[in-house]
Amino acid sequence: MGRARTIARRTFLIGSAALLGGVAFGVYKVKTPYPNPLEDGLADGSATFNPWVLIDSEKVTLITPHADKGQGVASAQAALIAEELDIEFGQFEISFGAPAKAYYNTGMADEGVPFMASDESRMAETVRGLAGSAMKLVAMQMTGGSTTMPDSFDKLREAGAVARETLKAAAAQQSGVPVGQLKTARGAVILPDGSEIAYTALAATAAGIAPVTGVALRDPSAWRLIGKPMQRLDMVAKSTGTLGYGLDIRHEGMLFATIRRNPQKGGAMLSYNAAAAEGMAGVKKIVPLADGVAVVADNTWRAFQAADAITFDWGPAPYPPEQAAHWEAIAASFTEDRLDKTWRDDGDTGAALAAGTPFSAEYRAPYVAHQPLEPLNATILVTDERVDIWCGHQTISMIEGAVAAITGHDTSQVHFHNHFIGGSFGHWLELGFVEQAAEVANQMRGVPIKLTYSREEDFAQDFPRQPGIARGQGIVKDGHVEAVDLQIAMPSVLGSQMGRLGISIPGPDSQISAGAWNNPYALPNYRMRAYRVPELAPVSSWRSVGASANGFFFDSFLDELIHEAGADPMAERIRLMQHEVSRKVLEAVAEMSSWGGALAPGKGRGVAFVESFGVPVAEVVEVTDTEEGIRIDKVWVAADVGTVVDPVNFENLVQGGVIFGLGHAMNCEITYAGGAAEQVNFYDAEGMRFHQCPEIVVRGLENGHKVRGIGEPPVPPAAPALANAIFAATGQRLREMPFNKFVDFA
Amino acid sequence: MRLTVNGTSHEVDVEADMPLLWVLRDELGLTGTKYGCGVASCGACTVHIDGVAVLSCQTAVGDVGAGAVTTIEGLGTPDALHAVQAAWIAHQVAQCGYCQSGQIMQAASLLAENPSPSDAEIDEAMDGNLCRCGTYPRIRAAVQTAARSLQGA
Ligand code: FES
Ligand code: FES
Numbered sequence: 001m002g003r004a005r006t007i008a009r010r011t012f013l014i015g016s017a018a019l020l021g022g023v024a025f026g027v028y029k030v031k032t033p034y035p036n037p038l039e040d041g042l043a044d045g046s047a048t049f050n051p052w053v054l055i056d057s058e059k060v061t062l063i064t065p066h067a068d069k070g071q072g073v074a075s076a077q078a079a080l081i082a083e084e085l086d087i088e089f090g091q092f093e094i095s096f097g098a099p100a101k102a103y104y105n106t107g108m109a110d111e112g113v114p115f116m117a118s119d120e121s122r123m124a125e126t127v128r129g130l131a132g133s134a135m136k137l138v139a140m141q142m143t144g145g146s147t148t149m150p151d152s153f154d155k156l157r158e159a160g161a162v163a164r165e166t167l168k169a170a171a172a173q174q175s176g177v178p179v180g181q182l183k184t185a186r187g188a189v190i191l192p193d194g195s196e197i198a199y200t201a202l203a204a205t206a207a208g209i210a211p212v213t214g215v216a217l218r219d220p221s222a223w224r225l226i227g228k229p230m231q232r233l234d235m236v237a238k239s240t241g242t243l244g245y246g247l248d249i250r251h252e253g254m255l256f257a258t259i260r261r262n263p264q265k266g267g268a269m270l271s272y273n274a275a276a277a278e279g280m281a282g283v284k285k286i287v288p289l290a291d292g293v294a295v296v297a298d299n300t301w302r303a304f305q306a307a308d309a310i311t312f313d314w315g316p317a318p319y320p321p322e323q324a325a326h327w328e329a330i331a332a333s334f335t336e337d338r339l340d341k342t343w344r345d346d347g348d349t350g351a352a353l354a355a356g357t358p359f360s361a362e363y364r365a366p367y368v369a370h371q372p373l374e375p376l377n378a379t380i381l382v383t384d385e386r387v388d389i390w391c392g393h394q395t396i397s398m399i400e401g402a403v404a405a406i407t408g409h410d411t412s413q414v415h416f417h418n419h420f421i422g423g424s425f426g427h428w429l430e431l432g433f434v435e436q437a438a439e440v441a442n443q444m445r446g447v448p449i450k451l452t453y454s455r456e457e458d459f460a461q462d463f464p465r466q467p468g469i470a471r472g473q474g475i476v477k478d479g480h481v482e483a484v485d486l487q488i489a490m491p492s493v494l495g496s497q498m499g500r501l502g503i504s505i506p507g508p509d510s511q512i513s514a515g516a517w518n519n520p521y522a523l524p525n526y527r528m529r530a531y532r533v534p535e536l537a538p539v540s541s542w543r544s545v546g547a548s549a550n551g552f553f554f555d556s557f558l559d560e561l562i563h564e565a566g567a568d569p570m571a572e573r574i575r576l577m578q579h580e581v582s583r584k585v586l587e588a589v590a591e592m593s594s595w596g597g598a599l600a601p602g603k604g605r606g607v608a609f610v611e612s613f614g615v616p617v618a619e620v621v622e623v624t625d626t627e628e629g630i631r632i633d634k635v636w637v638a639a640d641v642g643t644v645v646d647p648v649n650f651e652n653l654v655q656g657g658v659i660f661g662l663g664h665a666m667n668c669e670i671t672y673a674g675g676a677a678e679q680v681n682f683y684d685a686e687g688m689r690f691h692q693c694p695e696i697v698v699r700g701l702e703n704g705h706k707v708r709g710i711g712e713p714p715v716p717p718a719a720p721a722l723a724n725a726i727f728a729a730t731g732q733r734l735r736e737m738p739f740n741k742f743v744d745f746a
Numbered sequence: 747m748r749l750t751v752n753g754t755s756h757e758v759d760v761e762a763d764m765p766l767l768w769v770l771r772d773e774l775g776l777t778g779t780k781y782g783c784g785v786a787s788c789g790a791c792t793v794h795i796d797g798v799a800v801l802s803c804q805t806a807v808g809d810v811g812a813g814a815v816t817t818i819e820g821l822g823t824p825d826a827l828h829a830v831q832a833a834w835i836a837h838q839v840a841q842c843g844y845c846q847s848g849q850i851m852q853a854a855s856l857l858a859e860n861p862s863p864s865d866a867e868i869d870e871a872m873d874g875n876l877c878r879c880g881t882y883p884r885i886r887a888a889v890q891t892a893a894r895s896l897q898g899a
Contacts, residue, residue: 070842070879231838238843239834240827241778241818245844248777256772281761300781301768373782373790373844373878422780422844423878455783648838652884656841659880682787686876691869693882 034139037100038063047206049166051102052081052159055203060092060187065103066152067096067143067394068234069372069424071711072649075232077152079645083225084160084218086184087199094233096418099396104139106132106155107147107709110614112510114343117614118520118579120705141397144429144541146613146709149645153707154217161215170206171197220643230646234420246391246419249379251448255284257440258303258452260310261292263460264675265538268315269293277306286310287440294440300452307454317675319537326536326672327364330469333489333533340492340532341508343517347525352483358473359564361557364736365549366669367464368542369677369685374422375458376433380441381448382407387414387438392421394429398501402431403438425660426541430463431501456680464670464677465542466493468533470516470553475525476565481572483525486557488512488550491533497540508532515547515612515716516554520579528554537672543660544612544712551610551716552665552723552737559606559724560733569724570595570607581640581703582609582616588638588699589618602626603633606724608717614706615713616640619658621694621721625729629744632662632694632722639713642704654714655696661718663688665737666745692745749810751776752820762808767791769807770817778818778847782876789875792848792855793817799855801874818847821854830854833892841879849875853889862893 038048046056054061062085064077078094097103109131110117115124164184171189172179174197181192188196220226237243262269272293274286282302287294293310297303320326378391380403387407393399393416400414407414421428437451453461468490475483492509512530542548562572570590577583586609589595599605602625609618617639624631637654644650668685671678679685700710723734726743734742749756751774758773765784770776770793782790784803791802794816822828827835830853840846849872856863856871863871868889877885 070840070844072841231835232840234843235835235838235840236824238840238846239831239850240822240824241847242824243843244777247781248771250775250777299768299772301764301772304784371878372842373780373788373876374842375781421842423842425878452781455785652838652841652881655883656880659882660878663880681785682783682876683785686787687878688880688882690872690875690877690882690885693869693880693886696883 034101034104037098037102045204045207047203049163049211050159051100052156053085053163055199055206057200057203060087060199062092062094063097064094065097065141065396066148067392067396067418067421067428069392069394069421069428071148071653072232072646073143073148074234074420075230076645076649077148077156078233079225079230080152080156081160083223084157085164087187089231089233091187099141099400099416101139101141103141104136105142105147105151106135107151108140108142108145109135110150111145114510116518116520117611118582139397143394143396144426146615146712149641149707149709153643157217158215161217162211162213165212165215166206166209167199167202169209169212170202173209174202174205226643226645227647229648232649243420245374245422246379247374247377247422247452249390249450251379251381254379254448254450255296255298255444256300256303256452257294257296257437257449258300258307258454259289259292259294259436259457260307260312261289261457261461262314263677264314264317264321265461267291267317267675270313270315272310272312274310276309280306280309285444287443289436289439294436294451296440296444296449304454317537319535319675321675322673323671326467329536330467330489330533333531334471334487335531338489338531338533340512340530342527342529343513344526344528346523347483349483349485349525349527352475352525353473353485356475356477358475359561360471360473361560361735363470363472363553363556365468365552366737367467367537367539367671368664368668369459369462369464369670369679370425370427370540370542371459371462371682371685372421372423372425372427375455376427376453377451378434378437379448379450380437382438382441382445384445385413389414389416389434390419391434392419392428393434394424395431395501398431399434402435406435406438407442425543427462429497429541455682459677459680462677463496463538463540465548466491466539468549468553470557472553472557474557474561476561479565479567481523481558481561481565481576484523484558484561485527486516486554487529487531488516488553489531489533490549491536491539493539493541493545496535496538500538511546513550514545515550515610519554519609519611520582521576522578523576544715547610547612547716548661551608551612552719555608555610555717555720556723556735559608559720568596573607573609579616582611584703585609585616585618585638585640585701588701589620589636592638592697592699593620593636595620602729604725604727604729606721606726606728608721608724610716612713612716613709615708615710617713617717619717619721621725623722623725623729626746628746630726630729631746632692634694635696637696637714638699638701639710640701640704641708641710643702643707644700647700650700650710651698653710654698657712657714658696658718659688659693661715662722663692665719665722666692666739669738747808749807749815750812751815752817758807760807763806765803766793766805766807766810766815767802770802776817776819780844780847782845787876788845789852790845790848792851792875794851794855797855797858799852818851821851828854829895830857830892833888833895836891837884837888839881839884839888841881845875845877849877849885853885853892857889857893857896861897863889
């Protein structure tokens with residue numbers, strides 16, 4: 001649509017070998033920091049030391065620029081700053097801040113380089129460094145890919161340390177006591193006589209001092225907050241209904257809008273008839289858009305009612321209308337000309353297969369919807385002088401430009417105010433709903449417009465997880481797995497998603513192989529080939545992205561081969577694991593679950609291991625085959641993130657990730673009929689309900705050398721661990737998700 | 747028509763068939779009660795009428811009559827938490843938190859009816875409340891803690 005034409009296409013340097021070949025950038029540009037946005041209009045007597053800390057005579061404000069969609073990073077970012085700043089929870093406020101280049105995500109580079117996360121060779125680290133420099137020039141402020149902790153861990157502690165040392169210098173100036181005799185604690189500088197000067201009382205003096213830089217970070221043994229159980233800053237508000245999500249925004253004179261667009265996504269609107277809607281109670285305006293119609297009313301329900309009364313004649317989608325044709329297109333893509341990349345080729349897999357009688361199997365992963373519980377919404381006020389946007393969003397640095405392209409303002413006149421988000425799983429990365437709200441608000445200048453998707457519209461317009469098919473061939477010998485040849489075909493999620501942002505990604509798509517090629521097993525022969533299926537229905541990153549399907553493919557096939565070999569599923573994985581940090585994860589989960597002990601009749605256990613986003617995760621699932629169907633009794637999880645920042649939140653996120661992985665593997669798919677998704681509300685695709693939820697025991701390991709995020713990595717092993725457990729209990733192999741097509745769940 | 751919410755009587759001028767959910771959110775500005783599905787599939791909109799949990803998206807405002815509506819804002823406040831809210835905070839239940847108003851209202855209603863529910867009874871009472879983030883294990887534990895604290899244990 002319009003924006004793709006108005007924003008120049010750029011080449012975005014992730015997921016790509018072009019990273020090495022095509023980039024030239026000056027050392028100067030890479031070393032020069034971006035300006036501190038807090039200095040814009042800084043009030044007299046206020047001090048800012050860097051883009052994350054702002055102090056005035058009243059309060060300390062910490063900027064937590066990563067989007068928080070439930071993963072707790074607002075709190076965690078603040079904790080990293082507070083660790084070095086010596087300030088306690090309750091003594092400061094937090095703000096998401098305004099979009100700025102200074103907040104670019106340094107953590108996006110690792111996922112895009114063609115090295116296994118377990119590869120810490122000089123070559124791999126050098127390329128990661130180059131990729132990091134390129135990321136700085138792109139200056140993308142974006143939350144996703146479990147990157148908040150890798151991006152923030154050093155940067156925000158440094159921000160806190162610089163602020164602390166500068167405040168001490170200010171205190172020295174104010175008190176005449178040498179800096180070396182000053183200490184800090186609880187938001188104050190402490191003088192040798194025990195008296196305290198609050199940071200707020202030092203703001204005016206500190207404002208006149210150049211920030212003290214080159215401060216050494218504290219040794220982990222001195223940490224007060226990191227690694228200790230925390231009380232998240234958003235928890236009281238979220239338990240009392242007082243947290244303001246985007247959907248809760250209210251402004252004087254605000255009107256409420258909703259939208260209907262072609263459910264055959266990307267198809268045209270041929271005609272519509274809104275005659276019945278126009279006269280309905282509370283309806284203020286019907287706003288035709290390029291591929292749909294918005295209704296503006298005086299409350300959300302009246303807007304929903306009126307939208308239901310509009311009739312449409314829709315044009316067809318650019319993809320096949322029926323689901324079967326999608327599967328056919330994927331199945332037809334295992335060809336030489338569709339080969340995106342051979343990601344791994346250890347040993348001589350071809351020769352090993354030719355020398356024996358290969359065992360083979362085929363697996364499928366369907367389209368799956370995101371459906372966080374907060375429906376898409378955005379509130380926008382357009383006036384001739386400025387534009388304000390209130391909503392949650394992850395693609396922070398692109399919103400103001402996208403809206404400016406619609407309203408005709410200069411980007412500097414457009415102001416995005418980020419909000420806590422009611423879940424995402426990748427859903428709140430897309431710009432479309434904000435652009436639609438901007439189109440409506442631009443036609444009603446001076447009136448704040450809140451656009452809310454109905455749940456049905458949210459299902460209809462979602463860009464689900466990409467579907468895929470995997471074909472495995474393998475050889476077992478002398479009780480062990482000898483060769484694995486895995487081929488995966490799926491549409492490119494990066495191509496689809498980044499294409500909508502006007503960004504083209506050269507080279508292979510790492511998400512067709514993520515979770516399958518990178519598991520650090522030392523198989524004698526292992527080949528993994530990725531095939532790019534021509535674009536089908538539009539797709540988008542879904543919590544853990546490629547690994548959500550590929551982890552299921554790889555680990556399920558490995559499990560089948562281990563059974564063919566007659567080996568123990570746990571012992572054989574541990575034997576094959578060459579990467580020590582990953583092996584310890586497997587050993588931990590074996591110990592936690594007392595793997596190998598006798599089980600009651602009808603019970604079965606499965607183990608799975610998948611590395612994603614640099615985090616090795618192993619899960620053991622125990623099920624019972626009951627009269628009502630399969631019941632998941634218990635899950636044990638071990639994951640290594642290098643450093644566990646908050647063990648309480650870590651446990652919550654791991655449990656949630658396991659539930660997400662299990663629930664969708666059991667119960668969910670999106671299928672197309674007549675070009676539209678057949679699933680229309682939660683009763684068609686709800687993930688896991690309360691009664692299906694097992695007990696989940698979690699252990700965080702800290703043997704890894706880098707700090708990693710935990711939002712996504714617990715998801716990929718859940719599906720194969722469950723499938724492997726069901727096989728152990730019943731002898732039935734499940735090679736296609738969702739499993740409820742083949743077995744009942746209690 | 748008149749509507750009593752959290753002890754305050756309001757005059758609202760809306761169609762009788764408008765769901766209570768939207769009257770609370772858009773007409774009265776009580777946004778703690780959430781819209782998730784509109785079709786009785788998620789429980790995010792759960793409130794109490796005369797102490798009993800109901801889905802406000804399925805309750806026509808004209809049917810509330812003299813019933814006393816309690817929303818999450820009326821259950822307790824950050825300064826005066828209800829025992830269920832205190833347990834939710836102690837167990838650090840929320841992730842995105844969007845479902846939690848409904849979860850808490852459902853749990854409070856359960857405990858008013860059944861002061862010491864078993865795990866199976868908790869599962870059954872809470873089954874209509876979807877949590878897309880997967881906080882169920884913590885909800886289970888928090889309901890047990892709230893039950894104990896309400897019984898003065
Ligand atoms: S909004 Fe009422 S049950 Fe979902
Ligand atoms: S905490 Fe996010 S839906 Fe429950």
